[in-house]
Amino acid sequence: MTAQVEYREPVSGMEWTVLSGDRREVMTALGAEHAEQIAAWRARDSWKGLVDRATGARERQFDAVVASTRRLLPVESAELGWLAEGAGVPEAELWALNLRGDFGRDGIGCSDLCTAGGSGVLMGHNEDGDGELAGLVRLVTLRIDGDPSMTVVWYPGMLPANSFVTTSAGLTFGMDHVPVHRIDQNAAGRHLVARHAQRRPDGARARVALQEIGCAGGFAFDVADGPGGRGDIIENAAGRVSVAGAADRLLRHTNHLRFIDRRPGDEVDDVVVDDRWTSESRTRFAALEAASPRLGSPEDLLAALRADGVLNREPDLYTFTSAVVDTANDRILLQGSGKPWRGVLSGFASGERMSV
Numbered sequence: 001m002t003a004q005v006e007y008r009e010p011v012s013g014m015e016w017t018v019l020s021g022d023r024r025e026v027m028t029a030l031g032a033e034h035a036e037q038i039a040a041w042r043a044r045d046s047w048k049g050l051v052d053r054a055t056g057a058r059e060r061q062f063d064a065v066v067a068s069t070r071r072l073l074p075v076e077s078a079e080l081g082w083l084a085e086g087a088g089v090p091e092a093e094l095w096a097l098n099l100r101g102d103f104g105r106d107g108i109g110c111s112d113l114c115t116a117g118g119s120g121v122l123m124g125h126n127e128d129g130d131g132e133l134a135g136l137v138r139l140v141t142l143r144i145d146g147d148p149s150m151t152v153v154w155y156p157g158m159l160p161a162n163s164f165v166t167t168s169a170g171l172t173f174g175m176d177h178v179p180v181h182r183i184d185q186n187a188a189g190r191h192l193v194a195r196h197a198q199r200r201p202d203g204a205r206a207r208v209a210l211q212e213i214g215c216a217g218g219f220a221f222d223v224a225d226g227p228g229g230r231g232d233i234i235e236n237a238a239g240r241v242s243v244a245g246a247a248d249r250l251l252r253h254t255n256h257l258r259f260i261d262r263r264p265g266d267e268v269d270d271v272v273v274d275d276r277w278t279s280e281s282r283t284r285f286a287a288l289e290a291a292s293p294r295l296g297s298p299e300d301l302l303a304a305l306r307a308d309g310v311l312n313r314e315p316d317l318y319t320f321t322s323a324v325v326d327t328a329n330d331r332i333l334l335q336g337s338g339k340p341w342r343g344v345l346s347g348f349a350s351g352e353r354m355s356v
Contacts, residue, residue: 002021002025002029003019003020003021003022003025003026003028003029004019004020004021005017005018005019005029005033006018006019006020006351008139008351008353009353010338011139011334011336011341011343011353012321012334012335012336012337012338012339012340012341013336013337013338014137014138014139014153014321014334014336014337015138015139016138016139016140016141016353017030017033017034017138017139017140017141018140018141018143018351019033019140019141019142019143020143020144020351021143021144021145022144022145023075023078023079023082023144023145023146023147024078024082026142026143026144027079027082027083027086028082028083028085028086029086030083030086030140030142030160031082031083031084031085031086031087031088031089032086032087033086034087034138034156035086035087035088037136037138037156038087038089038156038157039087039089040136040156041133041136041155041156041157042089042093042157044132046130046132047093047097047157050096050097050100051092051093051096053096053103053104054092054095054096054099054103055092055096058103061103061183061185062095062096062099062103064185064186065099065102065183065185065187065188065189065216066095066099066189068185068186068187068188068216069188069189069192069216072187072188072213073188073192073193073195073196073213075196075199076159076192076195076196077192079159079195080094080095080098080159080192083157083159087157089157094157095189097157097158098157098158098159098162098189098191098192099189099191099216099217101162101177101179101190101191101217101218101219102183102189102190102215102216102217103183103217104179108128108177108255108277108280108281108317109126109128109129109255109284109312109317109318109319110125110126110127110128110174110175110176110177110254110255111125111126111128111176111252111253111254111284111285111288111305111310112124112125112126112174112176112220112222112233112251112252112253112254113125113250113251113252113288113292113295113301113304113305114222114224114231114232114233114246114250114251115231115246115249115250115251115295116224116229116230116231116245116246116247116248117247117248118229118328119229119328120226120229120326120327120328120329121224121225121226121229121230121231121246121325121327121328122224122295122297122298122301122324122325122326122327123172123174123222123224123231123301123324123325123327124174124298124301124302124304124305124322124323124324124325125163125164125174125175125222125305125322125323125324126305126310126311126312126319126321126322127153127163127164127319127320127321127322127323128312128317128318128319128320129155129318129320130315130316130318131314131315131316131317131318132315133155133320134318134320134337136155136156137153137154137155137320137321138153138154138156139151139152139153139154140152140154140160141349141350141351142160143350143351147199148167148168148169148171148199148200148201148349149167149168149349149350149351150165150166150167150168150198150199150349151165151166151167151348151349151350151351152164152165153165153320153321153323158191159191159192159195160195161191161192161194161195161198162175162190162191162194163175164321164323165194165198166325166332166345166348166349167198167349168346168349168350169200169201169202169203169206169227170202170203170225170226170227170327170346171198171200171202171203171206171223171224171225171226172223172224172226172325172327172345173194173197173198173221173222173223173224174221174222174323175194175219175220175221175222176219176220176222176253176254176255177218177219177255178218178219178220178235178237178255178256178257178273179217179218179255179273179277180217180218180237180238180271180273181238181271181272181273182238182271183216183217183238184214184215184216184238184239185216186214186239187213187214187215187216187238187239188213188214188215188216189215189216189217190215190216190217190218190219190236193209193210193213193214193215193219193236194219194221196209196213197209197210197221202225202227202228203223203225203227203228203230204228206223206225207223207225207232207234207243210223210234210236210241211234211236211241211243214236214238214239214241215236215237215238216238217237217238218235218236218237218238218257218271219235219236219237220233220234220235220236220253220257220258221233221234221235221236222251222253224325224327225327226325226327226328226330226345229327230245230246230247231245231246231247231251232244232245232246233246233251233253233258233259235257235258235259235260237257237260237271238271240260240271241260242259242260243259244258244259250292250294250295252285252288252289252292253285254281254282254284254285254288255277255278255280255281255284256273256278256281256282256285257271257272257273260272283309284309284310286309287307287308287309287310288304288305288307288309288310290307290309291303291304291307291309291310292304297326298324298325298326298331298333299333301324301333302322302324302333302335302340305322305324306322306335320336321334321335321336322334322335325345326345327345330344330345330346331343331344331345331356332344332345332348341355342355342356343355343356344356
């Protein structure tokens with residue numbers, strides 16, 4: 001058998017593919033159906049640079065993290081191999097692509113907001129990256145037998161996990177890249193850690209996964225747990241983890257660590273990075289803070305994410321989409337290159353385009 005593949009009407013300018021079946025079928029079909037888009041990225045210098053880094057000066061570290069990831073996360077590692085098989089791309093190249101942020105800077109620009117209280121959670125995420133990928137990024141829904149369904153803002157070639165994700169278990173994730181000085185070679189690639197957590201059947205187990213499986217590099221995970229009425233930001237970077245809860249307060253995050261602090265007495269910490277891009281992230285955080293003095297509705301979050309100094313429109317720093325979820329009312333608000341789209345969150349997570 002092969003996976004069932006369907007196409008939904010685009011959402012705010014974003015194409016949408018829905019794939020259903022068993023794990024191997026779905027991941028192989030994901031690569032095969034989007035082989036042209038993956039090849040388009042593969043033809044660009046940015047892809048070649050990542051492969052050269054993995055086979056050059058960082059080869060020993062790269063091989064160590066691949067081996068550690070295969071040991072810690074065998075299911076997600078197999079999924080990456082099947083994606084490569086379907087796309088007709090060497091598996092090692094997809095590993096190089098998916099470990100990009102574990103070995104250096106990646107996707108600087110993402111911004112998150114989260115607040116929890118009463119009966120639900122409001123969470124918003126800007127998905128930012130290289131402007132040259134704007135025409136390739138799309139929505140993908142995976143309906144894999146035995147897993148919660150999930151919908152993701154997807155970069156063709158990436159394991160579907162590293163951006164904005166919402167699942168039929170009532171969980172929503174936004175991820176911000178945070179660079180580290182020295183990777184943890186005994187940990188796992190952060191994209192695969194994300195994918196593992198997103199496959200969990202409830203928020204409690206998802207949060208455990210994000211705290212117990214270390215990222216080789218660094219991610220800040222913004223997690224909205226609708227059924228649990230809980231929001232958290234979990235920083236997981238080079239073997240160190242810190243958690244901040246959103247109960248009765250507003251959490252904001254950009255691309256620098258806010259809860260993992262530099263260790264006292266360390267002139268250069270293994271984790272905390274301070275450079276010109278950190279300065280950009282702090283400036284953007286200040287703009288996000290100024291744009292979100294209070295958040296009472298999804299529209300408030302969307303306005304803050306699209307505010308001057310937060311929304312990015314530079315060639316190397318481009319906002320592909322802004323997404324906001326309202327778990328209490330089962331709603332999603334999403335804006336890509338088109339007008340804002342409002343839909344049913346649970347339907348969206350399961351691959352159904354239900355406008356409201």
